Amino acid sequence: MEAKEQTKTTAVKGTNTARKVRGLVKQIFQSAHEAKAQGKKVAYFMVTSQYDEIVRAMDIVPMPTENFAGLCGAKRDMDRFLLKAEEDGYSQVLCSYTRIGLGFDSLRREMGRIPENSPDGGMPMPDMMLGSSAVCDPRFKWYQAVGRFHHVPTYSIDCVAPSVHADLNEVRDYYIRYQKEQFEGLIAFLEKQMGKKMDRERLWEAIRLSEKAWRLWYEIDRLRVAVPSPMPAQDHFSIMVAGLYYAGTQTAVDFYQELHDEVKDRVEKKMGVIPDEKYRILYGGGLPPWHTLWIFNYFESFGAVFAIENVYRGSDPVEVPSHVKDPVEYLAWRTFLRYTQRYEKAKANSGNPKVEKLLEMIDDYQTDGVVFHACRSCRAMTVGQIHMKNLLGQHTDIPMMQLVSDMVDLRDYSEAQWKAQIAAFIEALAGRQAN
Amino acid sequence: MSGTHRYYAGLDMGSASIKAAVLSGHRLIASEIVASGGKYSDTARKIMGGVLAKAGISEDRLDGMIITGLGAESAPFDAPQVSDISCHAMGCHCLFPSTRTVIDIGGQFTKVARITPQGRIADFLMSEKCATGSGRFLQVIARILQVKLEDIGPLSMTSKHPVEFSTNCAVFAESETVSRIAEGAKAADILAGVHHAMAAKVAMLLKRVKMEPDVVLTGGGGEDEGLALAIGDALSLKILVPDKPRLTAAFGAAYLAREQHFRSHENHSD
Numbered sequence: 287m288e289a290k291e292q293t294k295t296t297a298v299k300g301t302n303t304a305r306k307v308r309g310l311v312k313q314i315f316q317s318a319h320e321a322k323a324q325g326k327k328v329a330y331f332m333v334t335s336q337y338d339e340i341v342r343a344m345d346i347v348p349m350p351t352e353n354f355a356g357l358c359g360a361k362r363d364m365d366r367f368l369l370k371a372e373e374d375g376y377s378q379v380l381c382s383y384t385r386i387g388l389g390f391d392s393l394r395r396e397m398g399r400i401p402e403n404s405p406d407g408g409m410p411m412p413d414m415m416l417g418s419s420a421v422c423d424p425r426f427k428w429y430q431a432v433g434r435f436h437h438v439p440t441y442s443i444d445c446v447a448p449s450v451h452a453d454l455n456e457v458r459d460y461y462i463r464y465q466k467e468q469f470e471g472l473i474a475f476l477e478k479q480m481g482k483k484m485d486r487e488r489l490w491e492a493i494r495l496s497e498k499a500w501r502l503w504y505e506i507d508r509l510r511v512a513v514p515s516p517m518p519a520q521d522h523f524s525i526m527v528a529g530l531y532y533a534g535t536q537t538a539v540d541f542y543q544e545l546h547d548e549v550k551d552r553v554e555k556k557m558g559v560i561p562d563e564k565y566r567i568l569y570g571g572g573l574p575p576w577h578t579l580w581i582f583n584y585f586e587s588f589g590a591v592f593a594i595e596n597v598y599r600g601s602d603p604v605e606v607p608s609h610v611k612d613p614v615e616y617l618a619w620r621t622f623l624r625y626t627q628r629y630e631k632a633k634a635n636s637g638n639p640k641v642e643k644l645l646e647m648i649d650d651y652q653t654d655g656v657v658f659h660a661c662r663s664c665r666a667m668t669v670g671q672i673h674m675k676n677l678l679g680q681h682t683d684i685p686m687m688q689l690v691s692d693m694v695d696l697r698d699y700s701e702a703q704w705k706a707q708i709a710a711f712i713e714a715l716a717g718r719q720a721n
Numbered sequence: 722m723s724g725t726h727r728y729y730a731g732l733d734m735g736s737a738s739i740k741a742a743v744l745s746g747h748r749l750i751a752s753e754i755v756a757s758g759g760k761y762s763d764t765a766r767k768i769m770g771g772v773l774a775k776a777g778i779s780e781d782r783l784d785g786m787i788i789t790g791l792g793a794e795s796a797p798f799d800a801p802q803v804s805d806i807s808c809h810a811m812g813c814h815c816l817f818p819s820t821r822t823v824i825d826i827g828g829q830f831t832k833v834a835r836i837t838p839q840g841r842i843a844d845f846l847m848s849e850k851c852a853t854g855s856g857r858f859l860q861v862i863a864r865i866l867q868v869k870l871e872d873i874g875p876l877s878m879t880s881k882h883p884v885e886f887s888t889n890c891a892v893f894a895e896s897e898t899v900s901r902i903a904e905g906a907k908a909a910d911i912l913a914g915v916h917h918a919m920a921a922k923v924a925m926l927l928k929r930v931k932m933e934p935d936v937v938l939t940g941g942g943g944e945d946e947g948l949a950l951a952i953g954d955a956l957s958l959k960i961l962v963p964d965k966p967r968l969t970a971a972f973g974a975a976y977l978a979r980e981q982h983f984r985s986h987e988n989h990s991d
């Protein structure tokens with residue numbers, strides 16, 4: 287049988303360290319399968335739920351189900367899972383990450399085993415499932431739906447942010463108290479599942495590692511203000527694996543230290559992503575098109591580099607007050623501070639914290655244009671993009687463009703349309719530079 | 722033809738038809754429109770042969786050429802490519818210097834662009850991956866109604882009671898059309914309903930790019946006067962339409978080729 291020609295989806299990366307991420311991704315799945323074989327507990331898990339360090343501190347092996355969906359997209363092996371979920375009655379407008387997860391688990395139940403040749407070996411059976419409302423509602427509901435197949439304990443926590451217009455001094459204590467209660471509820475659940483109490487010192491250690499990695503990641507992004515750009519968006523979409531999927535581990539710290547050193551070296555040597563950088567672009571938001579990451583190289587063929595992105599590293603490091611001595615309270619404070627980071631600035635300017643962040647990026651990274659990616663099935667990161675674009679337009683006249691597809695569902699993508707849009711966008715950038 | 726004249730060509734390889742234009746100086750002297758068919762490359766070579774013959778020049782007399790359109794990558798000519806949005810913008814700017822907003826309704830997509838007084842793109846949008854946003858929608862309905870494409874506009878303008886479509890999907894609109902025919906709706910009313918549905922979509926795109934007058938409708942959609950009227954009604958303004966709207970991008974491409982020639986040969990003139 288002839289080998290099937292694989293469609294190229296990935297992008298050529300700019301840094302050597304980013305090329306090591308594939309190993310980290312494989313390790314996630316390998317570790318989870320090994321843990322199952324050894325009788326350790328594996329949890330379906332949502333990254334950036336603010337509870338990541340708690341899971342690590344409880345010696346639970348995390349199995350990030352969204353990561354599996356992104357991996358399927360990058361491997362262009364998503365249709366069998368998407369179609370299975372749709373066959374089960376889930377709508378095509380439901381989050382495609384969720385549909386892949388539901389389809390995978392439905393197929394597994396039907397076949398009595400992991401579907402053949404699942405990317406990176408597929409996901410092992412979870413011992414528990416930990417949802418969260420952070421970012422979007424499917425992350426809260428997904429595991430409740432999977433409960434039809436897996437009769438394992440499920441717990442979803444609430445992560446809350448006040449309104450931008452709220453008086454933070456007035457609501458702070460209440461929000462932090464509520465968030466802490468959410469974490470404590472999760473801890474009680476995990477202690478019951480694991481049959482042991484959580485070691486608060488271990489939690490502190492996971493938090494310290496997490497904060498160290500987060501700061502290094504932030505500093506890497508600060509190095510990226512350099513011209514020419516030392517690290518492109520396609521690298522960012524890989525290297526986020528360390529910060530999000532390895533939060534609270536030494537692995538993340540070591541990875542970012544290595545990347546930091548490499549990016550710093552590239553900046554000092556003025557090594558750009560491409561030899562002739564004409565345009566610097568801000569990735570304004572939206573999940574990346576995992577099915578077609580080479581599109582970033584396509585931009586580069588016109589001399590356009592994505593210098594910075596508004597996705598994944600959702601906040602800059604925050605300073606939790608030193609009087610906070612309890613690690614769970616620390617997590618509650620950190621959640622509040624991360625979520626409200628640009629509230630005061632927004633109140634004084636555009637009224638929108640995300641727009642404030644974009645304006646900072648446009649200024650700091652000297653970007654010539656902004657590109658958004660609207661994902662049809664990701665409401666959380668797509669609804670509001672046009673509003674943000676319009677608001678941004680009141681503060682800057684640089685060209686902006688919204689590409690539409692989906693993070694993993696290829697049926698929403700049109701290569702001809704994207705190429706036509708990109709050509710016109712590049713011409714708009716060139717026209718602006720010429721004036 | 723005088724041997725001292727300068728000639729420029731624009732080739733627009735669209736999904737439905739391939740268009741070519743030749744300028745002598747800034748004057749359009751020849752043009753051709755041919756259905757794209759299955760063999761883009763062969764059709765492009767044929768149409769260029771035809772348009773150059775009309776202009777009375779050989780290919781080596783061209784001082785510049787620009788290729789545009791969705792099929793530009795299949796063109797058998799060694800010439801720069803420019804996006805069709807830019808070419809439409811320049812074409813409209815040359816035909817109507819007051820143009821500030823361009824609507825291009827083509828076989829595959831609808832594009833709208835706000836342009837600068839110099840004919841450059843300031844902002845643009847494309848319809849989504851959906852047939853309702855393209856000329857294809859009209860073609861589908863016209864086929865069911867057995868109406869020739871060129872008759873769509875005049876017929877729709879006789880409508881007294883445009884049909885209201887409950888869907889914005891071309892596939893569902895097809896079945897809805899069949900239902901309306903069964904209910905006795907007139908072809909004119911159905912076509913006017915399609916125009917209203919398309920105009921609503923176009924108006925939404927125009928508002929998103931912060932449309933400014935004058936607004937020009939170009940591309941194949943511009944040949945449908947009923948559609949131009951519906952868009953004008955939706956926006957409460959008069960829509961300008963070139964004489965040969967399908968040629969606008971090819972004309973704009975030729976004009977951009979002329980500009981490009983002058984940029985690289987500062988001492989040259991027409």
